[in-house]
Amino acid sequence: MSWDRRNEDGTWKHRSPAVEKQIKDIASNEDSFIKVLGIVLEKKQNVVLIDDGTGKARIVAFDDELISKIKVGDKIRVFGTVMVGEESEIQINANIIQNVNKLSIELRSEVEQLKKSIEN
Secondary structure, three states: OOEEEEOOOOOEEEOOOOEEOOHHHOOOOOOOOEEEEEEEEEEEOOEEEEEOOOOEEEEEOOOHHHHOOOOOOOEEEEEEEEEEOHHHOEEEEEEEEEEOOOOOHHHHHHHHHHHHHHHO
């Protein structure tokens, strides 16, 4: 179970599960908790730039430990909320970053396409 913010009475609100998104589909006014999968192109202090094949996004981690072990070239899955950066650039405020180097993005993409074809 995931907890987000407090209600007015001080109890914790339950956060909805992360919505999987491709970077090209992220709206600058997105207010849901999202997850994105991509490859790290750059890393500077608490910010990494990722590419998921559909676009690029800056991942901002206010907790240094979230990206301390991440390296350029790593495949990562990021869970977080959308912020609008400079020049309307998509930025994601990371709550969770997972290293998924063993995941085949190409195979995963094929599985997603098969799922969509079955659903239609």
